[in-house]
Amino acid sequence: MSLPEILARLAALAVVAPAVAFAALGAFTLLLRAPSERVVSRVVLAALTLSALSSLVVWGCAVIAPDAFLAVDVGHWFKTREYEFDLVLLIDRLSSTMMLLVSLIALVVGRFSIAYLHREAGFTRFFLLLSLFATGMLALVSAGTVDVFFAGWELVGVTSVLLVAFFHERAAPARAAARVYVTYRLCDIGLLVGVVLMHELAHSSHFEAVLGGEAWPGTGAALGQGGATALALCFLVAAMGKSAQFPVGSWLPRAMEGPTPSSALFYGAISVHAGVYLLLRLAPLLQSAPAASAVVAVVGALTAVYATLVGRAQSDVKSALAHATMSQVGIMFIEIGLGFYQLALVHLFAHACLRCLQLLRAPSALRDAQDIRSAHEGAPLPQLGLAARLLPARLVRRVYWLALERFHLEALQERFVAAPVMRLGQRLDRVERRLVATLAGVGDRSGEGGGGGVARGALPAGEGGEGVARPSSGGAMALSSRSVLSDSRDAGEVRS
Amino acid sequence: MSALVLLSALILVPWVTALLVRRAPSDERGSEIAIAGAAVTLLLAVAPLALMHGGSFDGVGPTLPLVGARLHLGLDGYSVVMPLLVAGMQLCLLIAGRRAVLDRPNLAAVLSTASATIAILCARDLALFGVAWVATLIPGERLIARKEVNDPLLRRTYRLFLLGGTLPIVAGIAGIAWLAAQRGAVAPFDIDEIHRVGLPAASQPVLFALLGLAVLIRRAAVPFHGWLPVLLERGPFGVALLLGQAQVGIHLLLTVVVPLLPEGSAAGMPIIAGVGLLSTVHGAVLALVQTDLRRMIGYLMSSQKGVMLLGIASMNIQSVSGALLQGVASTISLTGLAIVIWAIEARTGAADTRKLGGLVASMPRAAAFFFLLACASIGFPGALTFVSEDLLIHGVLHVHPVLAVIMLVATAINGITVFRAFQRTFLGPAPRARYAAVESMLLRERVVLLSLVALTVVLGVAPTRLLVLREGVVDRVVEQIHP
Secondary structure (H helix, E strand, O other), X not given: OOHHHXXXXXXXXXXXXXXXXXXXXXXXXXXXXXXXXXXXXXXXXXXXXXXXXXXXXXXXXXXXXXXXXXXXXXEEEEEOXXXXXXXXXXXXXXXXXXXXHHHHHHHHHHHHHHHHOOOOOOHHHHHHHHHHHHHHHHHHHHEOEHHHHHHHHHHHHHHHHHHHOOOOOOHHHHHHHHHHHHHHHHHHHHHHHHHHHHHHHHOOOEHHHHHOOOOOOOOOOOXXXXXHHHHHHHHHHHHHHXXXXXXXXXXXXXXXXXXXXXXXXXXXXXXXXXXXXXXXXOHHHHHOOHHHHHHHHHHHHHHHHHHHHHHHOOOOHHHHHHHHHHHHHHHHHHHHHOOOHHXXXXXXXXXXXXXHHXXXXXXXXXXXXXXXXXXXXXXXXXXXXXXXXXXXHHHHHHHHHHHHOHHHHHHHHHHXXXXXXXXXHHHHHHHHHHHHHHHHOOHHHHHHHHOOOEEHHHOOOOHHHOOOEEOOOOOOOOOOOHHHHOOOOOHHHOOO | OOHHHHHHHHHHHHHHHHHHHHOOOOHHHHHHHHHHHHHHHHHHHHHHHHHOEOOEEEEEEEEOOOOOOEEEEEEEOOOOHHHHXXXXXXXXXHHHOOOOOOOHHHHHHHHHHXXXXXXXXXXXXXXXXXXXXXXXXHHHHHHHOOOOOOOHHHHHHHHHHHHOOHHHHHHHHHHHHHHHHHOOOOOOOEHHHHHHHOOOHHHHHHHHHHHHHHHXXXXXXXXXXXXXXXXXXXXXXXXXXXXXXXXXXXXXXHHHHHHHOHHHHHHHHHHHHHHHHHHHHHHHHHHHOOOEHHHHHHHHHHHHHHHHHHHHHHOOHHHHHHHHHHHHHHHHHHHHHHHHHHHHHHHHOOXXXXXXXXXXXXXXXXXXXXXXXXXXXXXXXXXXXXXXXXXXXXXXXXXXXXXXXXXXXXXXXXXXXXXXXXXXXHOOOOHHHOOOOOOOOOHHHHHHHHHHHHHHHHHHHOOHHHHHHHHHHHHHHHHHHOO
């Protein structure tokens, strides 16, 4: 067996091992009962250890051969006469580094969570989602085609949303999860359009074919400037969503509703960097699209400024860390926009490790603060804020107020994105109900959902609520359009 | 065993079972008979897959004198899977259905509807096709017309859209048979015979309009979609699902319209594509604002059916393959989703998300199944819909990138819809702890739902055999429009 084949199998093993753990534990839980904490944690950690070891070997090989750009075809998922969905893994410095980072941090967070979530009602759920996340993220970073990348991207998104809603008995995490999901879903349109464009422009979904096949970061894509710019901008939309960039990043502080280990894993270490990884992977494309690179840098700069200002007005540690993460990721976007790809990768690796540690220690933040104060032995802490001393007080007050309100970004999104769609839907629904009722000759009342005496299921009144005469629940959603995206911000509900 | 005998048995077993169920001494006994009959139907539906050679499984019986109708049954690479799907749906509904809800008339209606649907899928003679088309609607009509069901909107909507919607197909079939007889066809209703003699190009647009109208009504395409949300919200659940999910409209399009009316199809497909796209977006937006889970499923189905119409009308190998696969994929996932909703409603007496919430505490497995099947219905990686949507997008892209982008937006909205439904039904605090003592899912419900999840995942991970099985039909259909 040749070295590329061995590497391909190891990379595939790294992706598949957590998936097998997820499938086995998930089927057992759904059909019979939840296994014990010991069984769940051992199975998942064994799979993650296998992933980490495989990733380590792959990374070692990439370090030995730094110029390697190895696209390994492990078969095809499906094919028709004119189309094949190839399963291609890409092994180079970038992907192997990310594989190592992902698998190691997933393992560390998994180990940490055994004690942290002990006797928590959602222990099994957390570990199932951890293994599914590891599968998705490893597939994402090792993808050799944009189609495989998309599959991993979606897995990461859905596990992220489910972990935000981990404490489902409270309303705030559920609403926060909905917000995260809506943002992901809308921004993913950029990724999908990018996939479609890539097929249209390059007639291939293989990164190797589109990006030139040179060792990362390459020298340019095999596309014209116009095509490269359009493609890069589409992928930028997706990256902005996943990496919480301005103006769609308001979901990140909300996502801190999840348990601390998931916050550390997703929004400190790994998931939030998926957009950065996407842009790093597309470095050759960005080199061929200077306009798109400039947009990347501008988005990053705006995010860094916004997140810094808002972060300084936060009163809870997880929100402050979320905004700090946004601002650092914004700086990574700037680095990518300016063409410092290696620097951005180093920044990503270091930031992921540091932020993961900070978030895992977030529950001890108060104690840390007390330790720092006691270390100063009652002496006042140094004033770090420079702006307050240099800028006019009125301006500082205005910016502070805006920062507290998070620059009204959410309200604007709700007013100009969510509300029009919901209003359209509600109007259509009303028109349609009236129309159907009129056509059926029963007047408006039944069509509007006031059809009292409607037997649900056309059944005799009986058990279980079915067949019980009840008014139709119909009616367009009586909730305001705010309900698609909105969430009453309540810092007190943020679990830290 | 000859194809004719096997396919006749496949059609008759559920019908005979329905008769036995009606005569059963109790609902419980009726349920046992129905499940046994549905299981036998499923086994019979597997047989053509094993016995099919050369892409077809065909048998010809006697001809009806004077009329010229012939007992001609057959399956091809596309339709061979469909009876299996209908039989599977039927078995799932009967096993997972609430016993108290599925009384004998309901059980018999489910079985009779499935029998007529399978007859449509097997018919190679237009007379039988038309009779079976009308017959699929009779059990539902009788059920809705029962004295204890006092719902004029449901009854009249059903009659207006579904029973009224049979007129175009009856007229179309009569017209085709008359023209075929004029051209010297020995059996003027036989699809193969009509194909042999051909139909005059001048009359094809009219015939296409009639049959296309029948397709659009059964596919619940805008503006003929009004029946689907009403039926799913207020109608008998099993029959409503069978009528909503059985892909008889697509079958009519592929088996009758495209082969017999190639010129008419070439001219009319852009209209079908436009209607499909409109239905996709319309269904997605309307589903987003629903609070009733059953009505929401109705609009989701309408949106998915629109995607399929768009795929078929795009008429290239990828889009047609994707559309046919989407038919299977959405049937599996939306049936499962509907079963979960059914289970929730049976326990809480509500399917309105404004009255629900926090159910994950009392029904954790229902929440897991809902989420998995919701993901499976919106093209999540690993599910069969991921494969079908991938093919559809690439196929539609060849026609026009803007169509593909609009389709993607609609798909994204559908994703938001199902997640919001999940959030409002299962997450958050339970309203006044109303559902704290709700019964957990039964083992038979879990087995059915896990089977559906496993099926969509297995087919999603390894869809190649299913695609290869349909390759011949896809090639033929595309060739007939673009020779």
